[in-house]
Amino acid sequence: MTTHPSPALIARYADREARLDEVTMWSVELHLDTCSRCRALLAGGTTDDTRALLDRVAAGVDQGIVGGPAPAPRRRLAVLLHRWAAWQLAPWLGMTVAVLGCAVLLGVLAPGLPSLVALLAPVAPLPGVAVAWTRRYDPAWELIAGTPSAGLGMLLRRTAAVLAVVVPALALASGGTGVSLALTLLPCLAFTALSIALGAFVGVRHAAVGIGAAWALAVVTPAVYTAELPVLLQPGSVRGWALLTVVLAGFAATRAGAFRRLSGLN
Ligand SMILES: [Zn+2]
Numbered sequence: 408m409t410t411h412p413s414p415a416l417i418a419r420y421a422d423r424e425a426r427l428d429e430v431t432m433w434s435v436e437l438h439l440d441t442c443s444r445c446r447a448l449l450a451g452g453t454t455d456d457t458r459a460l461l462d463r464v465a466a467g468v469d470q471g472i473v474g475g476p477a478p479a480p481r482r483r484l485a486v487l488l489h490r491w492a493a494w495q496l497a498p499w500l501g502m503t504v505a506v507l508g509c510a511v512l513l514g515v516l517a518p519g520l521p522s523l524v525a526l527l528a529p530v531a532p533l534p535g536v537a538v539a540w541t542r543r544y545d546p547a548w549e550l551i552a553g554t555p556s557a558g559l560g561m562l563l564r565r566t567a568a569v570l571a572v573v574v575p576a577l578a579l580a581s582g583g584t585g586v587s588l589a590l591t592l593l594p595c596l597a598f599t600a601l602s603i604a605l606g607a608f609v610g611v612r613h614a615a616v617g618i619g620a621a622w623a624l625a626v627v628t629p630a631v632y633t634a635e636l637p638v639l640l641q642p643g644s645v646r647g648w649a650l651l652t653v654v655l656a657g658f659a660a661t662r663a664g665a666f667r668r669l670s671g672l673n
Contacts, residue, residue, distance in 0.1 A: 409438075409442070411442065411444065412434075412435050412438060412445065414448060416431070416435065417435065417445060417448050417449050420432065420435045420436075420449070421449055421454065421457070423454075423456075491564055491565075491567070491568050492565075493538075493539065493545065493568070495538060495544045495545060496535050496538055496539060496565065496568065496569060499534045499537075499538050500569065500572045500573070503531055503532070503534055503535060503572075503576070504573075504576045506527065506531075507527065507531060507576050507580045508580075510523035510524045510526075510580065511524060511580050511584055514583075514584045519634060520631065520634060521630050521631065521634060521635055522584055522586045522636065524577070524580045524581055524583075524586050524591065525581075525586045525587075525590060525636060525640050526630055526631075526640070527627075528591040528592070528594050528595050529594035529595055529622060530598060530619045530622050531573050531576075531595055532566075532570060532595055532598065533598060533599075533602060533616075533618060534615070534619075535566075535568075535572070536566055536569055536599055536611060536615050537602070537611060537612045537616060538612075539565035539566055539568075539569060539611065540561075540562045540565065540606070540611045540612070541611065541612040543612070558663065558666045559659075559660075559662075559663040559666040562606075562611065562666055563603075566599060566603065569599075570595075570596075570599065573595065574595065577592060577595055578592070587642060589645045589648075590640055590644070590645060590648070593645060593648035593649055594639075594640070594648050596652045596656075597648050597651045597652040597655060598618060598622075600656040600659055601618060601651075601655050602614045602615040603655075603659040604655045604658045604659040604662065605617070606665075607659065607662035607666065608665070626639065626640075
């Protein structure tokens with residue numbers, strides 16, 4: 408059973424003039440730590456002097472806050488940039504643009520080859536998408552994972568940032584090589600949606616790497632070997648790509664819950 412110090416003892420503890428031996432003082436202090444009833448008693452017995460002291464301290468703190476330097480202003484541009492772009496994407500996007508540039512150059516140097524721009528267009532956004540949502544490449548992932556804005560919304564914002572660079576680069580490249588713009592951009596969007604849809608199950612990075620490898624093996628290699636564009640990239644397949652893009656994007660939207668955590672554990 409707890410023995411509470413007597414009200415008289417608590418009053419003496421509160422009174423600065425009263426002399427309490429150290430052992431009694433400690434035992435009262437220890438008890439006050441755990442007993443709200445005695446703390447209330449102590450607060451009730453506070454002398455006018457103590458209350459005046461507390462008021463002076465509070466007024467001093469208030470004055471310090473009012474007279475202190477103004478809080479740093481929110482820089483809107485910086486906030487906007489951080490919301491939409493992740494700087495770890497920059498080298499990957501640079502590499503993608505460089506590869507597309509090489510594809511255009513090869514198309515000019517070796518006209519006998521099937522269009523490398525068309526062959527690379529579907530996988531062009533994948534390196535950026537793979538990096539957009541993985542803890543391996545994001546030094547701030549712990550912070551991000553703890554914010555309410557993490558999840559599909561952030562993945563989509565970063566993917567949009569990737570597409571904002573890749574789509575104009577592809578449009579330029581297709582214009583330079585005479586490849587149909589629809590057959591360049593639609594597969595690019597379809598594969599972006601596919602990597603997000605598959606990413607709900609295996610992580611976006613694994614999905615992007617898998618899709619890229621499968622495309623390189625099943626389509627790019629045979630096309631370069633036979634020097635012919637596959638049926639998939641012939642003009643008749645535009646509708647198929649458009650339909651696939653819509654279906655995959657719709658499916659990815661239903662899997663929002665799967666993106667609450669950053670994927671790609673290693
Ligand atoms: Zn007590």
